[in-house]
Amino acid sequence: MTTRGALIVFEGLDRSGKTTQTEKLLKYLNENGKKAIIQRFPDRSEPLTGSTIDNYLRNASCINQTKEAIHLLFSANRWLLRQKIEELLKEGTNVIVDRYSFSGVTYTLSKGVSKQFACPPELGLIRPDAVLYFDVDPAVTAKRGGFGDEVLERTDFQQKVRENMKMFENQSYWKKINANETIDEVHKNVCAIVNDLIPKVATNPIESLDE
């Protein structure tokens, strides 16, 4: 019987170390004979939505659009990759995702849009097997290199995102990671969770986000 891969999502504020850790996890899994890929969201290379989102984030072409329209673009970006992710999982590839619906919802809520608007477009996307949430104080990330390059990288805004992320704390897939530790310590914690997860979910059905 072919077993499926795990959908492992990394979430957290800007500069919380997610991207470094996704790359370390990919290398670790590959070195241990496991198929894995990284999928980043927003996927700025997605042909229909990628370049518009990239322009918005870099404030390159001053996209003068409503928060709601921007939200739906981010969500569509995920929907456009849904089928590809499902196929990869089914063929046994572990999919490591750098940001997903949880960034989608919390960043938009932090701009003042309602939950009633922000949550429904995410329903039906593939439910992650685990969300590794990199918790860190925005006062710490603000001091890290590159912070402030994009439009949403402001400490007061990041603080709101951190507060809003608490809405997912009761979900069974939510696993809080202390992102203040060293890169190697965080990697060790990530590997322990993932090593436990992959065999556990291998024969589980693929499910959709439903709440």
Ligand code: FDM
């Ligand atoms: N972001 C990301 C959103 O506002 N909505 C989303 O759905 C997603 C996936 O885009 F500020 C924001 C979060 C962050 C930016 O930056 C993406 P990185 O550096 O590519 O993670």
